[in-house]
Amino acid sequence: MISPFDGEITAGLYGDAEVAAFFSGEAEVRAMLHVEGAIAAVEADLGIIPETAGRAIKAAAGSVTIPAASLAAGFASAGVPVSALVKEFRSQLAPDVGQWLHWGATSQDVVDTGLVLRLGGVLDLLDARLAELIAALGLAAATHRDTVIAARTRFQMATPTTLGAKIAVWTAPLVRHRARLAELRRRLMQVSFAGASGTNAALQGRGGEVVEGLAAALGLGATPVPWHAARDTMLELGSWFALVTGSLGKIGADLILLGQSEIGEVTAGTGGGSSTMPHKANPVVPEALVALSRVTAGNLGTLAQAMIHAEERDGTALGVEWFTLPSMAVAAGSALRHGIALAGTLKAHPDRIARTFAGDRGMMMAEAAVFALAEEMPRPEAQALVTAAVKAAGREGTLAEALAAAAPGRDWPRLLDPARGVGDAPQIADAAGR
Known part of the structure; x- marks a missing residue:
């Protein structure tokens, strides 16, 4: 089933090509090969595998071509793509080199560490967009510092405020989300390497050295306790996606209400037409912000199910995470992209604001x-x-x-x-x- 995030027709509104690229099959294969190369290089440096083999695997990992589609059958059989990846990679290495590939590792080590590397790129992109959106909203708030409009509580007229103050309320959570992201990254960007069942038994007491070496080689952190069966940081990341889309959904909802035909005090974007009503200018992008927020909130509840990760590895929990987390990242990227566009086109309509005040009669x-x-x-x-x-x-x-x-x-x-x-x-x- 094609989701709205990657559908040929719907992706332009609900998707985000830049974020989705980090979750493509090609990106996943590239990240896993990078991890395999780093494992071999670190183990060679530590004298765990021959130095010549480590260098050869590291070099090949950066140049070998393994089509993502070639791993599909292996994934269907094993429930993870790494067995097929290792088999294909090993076939392209000399036998005396290939035997040292994936030494002491397990599939989830490669999948999780590769995922973290890709998520780092996603978060760099989203953080940059957040910064751009905050700056654009700050400019809009300054422009409308003294633009008096009606505040509404529970969908009723309340007291006067200014549009600038309303925009400041929109912006404040986004500033907090950047701070949250900086804190989250320290917990998320960690090597996952624990071997078959979380003890690195195959490395005979040298697992900690490999973890530290991998962290240094990949620019990640290292935890003394493996996290392969503890998915709290993934749920924390999903929560962050839901916070971002939720804050943008609030902006979308406000713009929908303020831009209604009978109100029309504030508008943003160009509006979308109707197939039959020439006068319509539907708030398509603000509506998309609300929809993205609601879908991501629902996915957060589903992602929380992956916290119930039975024993040392649970394929059902991993499957839930693989289904939900990428779409939440794409939704956050799409919402931020739309938010930036709306912030740059925000307009107040003084004549409609004056009409509202006149109709209120004080x-x-x-x-x-x-x-x-x-x-x-x-x-x-x-x-x-x-x-x-x-x-x-x-x-x-x-x-x-x-x-x-x-x-x-x-x-x-x-x-x-x-x-x-x-x-x-x-x-x-x-x-x-x-």
Whole structure:
């Protein structure tokens, strides 16, 4: 079954070619060969295998060609691709060299360490996109620092805010996600090398040396306890993907609501047309952000099942991880790519914002009216007076008119100007991206 992430028709919206490339068969084979070459070189340096064999395997690992499709039958038989990879690689080496290939290793060592190497590239790419998005949103927040709009709580008018403050709220989690990623990488980027069942028994007490050597050779960390059956860092990574897509899904949802035909206060992107309604400009990209977020949240629950990794190796848990983690990475990449595009096309529409304020008739300034009156009377009395004024205004009158009748002698139009009711919103906008 073709997923929306790699479908010929749907990948342009839901997929991400740059991220997906790290999960291609070619990339997986290349990473596994790189690991096999590093194992041989390190073991040769340590005198575990002959130096000439180690050098030959290392050199061949960088030049040998093994088509990913050639491993399919072996994977179907063994449930992992490494047995077939080693067989094919060994066939291309001299017999006296090939016998030292994969010495003391097991398939999962090569699969997991190869995966970590590929994930490092994925995270480099996503971190760069996050930085670009944060910068673009910071610029948008500064541009709209003083653009007064209506805040809405529970889908109802609340009080005034500024678009810049709203954008700052969008941006703050993204800054935290970059910090989380830096912390996560230290735990994730670790060599996995533990042999047949996690003890490196075949290396006769030298497993720790090989692990340390591999870590140095591959630019990874080394843990004293093997992690092949403890998948917490993979779930942590999946959680990070869900956090990123979730934060972007919130932006998408806000843009959908703000851009509705009857509101139209803020738009981003070009919009998509209808096959039959010429007037439509559907919020296709914001919708995609919401969809990507929801799918990734669902996949996170599935990925959590891989934590139940029975004993020293569990093919069912590995299969769950292989199904879910790549699609979550692609979804995060796609969401970030769309977020950058939206941030660069964000527009406020002052005429529609003014229409919203006119239609509200000053009601969103009711809280401000209460506090203005509370300077001269107990707050409960002020609350009751403003509540009565709201009712007296009905569906046609303005709050300023009703308050002028109930509490005369004040410049209610000036006191109820939405621009006076934004509080710290401009200063919040100034903090976007920090």
